[in-house]
Amino acid sequence: MRNIAKKSNTLDILNKYHLTAAKKYGQNFLVDPHIIEKIASCAPITKDTYVIEIGPGIGALTEALALRAKKVICFEIDERLKPVLADTLADYDNVEIIFEDFMKADLDGLVTSLHSDDVCVVTNLPYYITSDIITKVVTAQSQIHHMAAMVQKEVALKLTRDKSPLTLMIDYVGSIDYAMTVSKNVFIPAPHVDSAVFTITKERTIPLDLCELIKGAFKQKRKTILNNMKPFFNDVRKALAACGIDPTKRPADLSIEDYVALNQERRNHES
Numbered sequence: 001m002r003n004i005a006k007k008s009n010t011l012d013i014l015n016k017y018h019l020t021a022a023k024k025y026g027q028n029f030l031v032d033p034h035i036i037e038k039i040a041s042c043a044p045i046t047k048d049t050y051v052i053e054i055g056p057g058i059g060a061l062t063e064a065l066a067l068r069a070k071k072v073i074c075f076e077i078d079e080r081l082k083p084v085l086a087d088t089l090a091d092y093d094n095v096e097i098i099f100e101d102f103m104k105a106d107l108d109g110l111v112t113s114l115h116s117d118d119v120c121v122v123t124n125l126p127y128y129i130t131s132d133i134i135t136k137v138v139t140a141q142s143q144i145h146h147m148a149a150m151v152q153k154e155v156a157l158k159l160t161r162d163k164s165p166l167t168l169m170i171d172y173v174g175s176i177d178y179a180m181t182v183s184k185n186v187f188i189p190a191p192h193v194d195s196a197v198f199t200i201t202k203e204r205t206i207p208l209d210l211c212e213l214i215k216g217a218f219k220q221k222r223k224t225i226l227n228n229m230k231p232f233f234n235d236v237r238k239a240l241a242a243c244g245i246d247p248t249k250r251p252a253d254l255s256i257e258d259y260v261a262l263n264q265e266r267r268n269h270e271s
């Protein structure tokens with residue numbers, strides 16, 4: 001099928017399969033081929049690229065990705081979509097759908113098995129689980145070099161402006177950009193708020209002990225770094241002093257370089 005995202009085509013598919021959007025899975029289907037094209041072009045996809053898509057829904061974005069990429073591998077949690085996707089994507093032999101909760105999937109195992117350094121993630125994310133999914137991709141230990149994701153506009157703004165454990169991890173692995181705003185009116189059903197697409201370029205992987213330290217630092221984000229770092233060091237004052245960090249600072253006042261230094265201090269101390 002061509003142009004799944006055309007509104008009349010989406011409505012036909014939903015009717016044919018008596019399908020209603022499942023709220024619990026955050027289902028809002030995109031019904032604007034123009035927007036689909038723009039999202040797909042947010043990622044550097046060529047005929048050599050493996051694309052991982054989280055939540056293909058009825059295949060609207062998947063189709064645009066399949067036309068660009070070497071292969072599209074999708075994770076979909078909703079088994080009701082099995083016959084639908086088999087139908088809508090029947091013309092594309094470079095699409096594989098894994099019916100599994102992405103949060104339980106062995107992402108690194110999959111990426112490693114591709115033996116490629118040209119792997120990216122493109123997704124219109126289910127809103128109930130946005131930051132967990134982004135964190136999983138950002139902290140992946142395998143070679144994923146790019147992510148383009150649609151989220152609620154508010155979330156994209158926070159990711160590109162505020163400091164949080166996730167944005168610090170993004171700072172470490174590469175960079176994030178706000179790509180575009182998407183009106184809530186191009187979805188069925190329409191969500192309450194507008195969406196936005198962001199892109200992350202990953203230049204390196206992040207050590208898992210650094211992730212653990214950053215998460216720990218924000219456990220009580222209004223408390224001082226001295227307080228939050230206590231579980232990580234025998235002599236936390238000494239560790240902070242060795243890194244030139246003011247112990248009265250809050251976790252969001254520290255840069256990623258500060259956290260890298262602290263983590264090194266912790267490693268030195270442990271070994």
Ligand code: SAM
Nearest residue numbers: 025028029030055056057076077101102124126
């Ligand atoms: N890609 C489609 C589109 O753009 O029209 C659908 C996007 S919809 C916002 C989110 C999709 O993610 C749904 O198909 C939903 O079933 C799926 N989903 C929700 N939670 C998931 C999870 N944990 N793992 C994999 N897929 C999930």
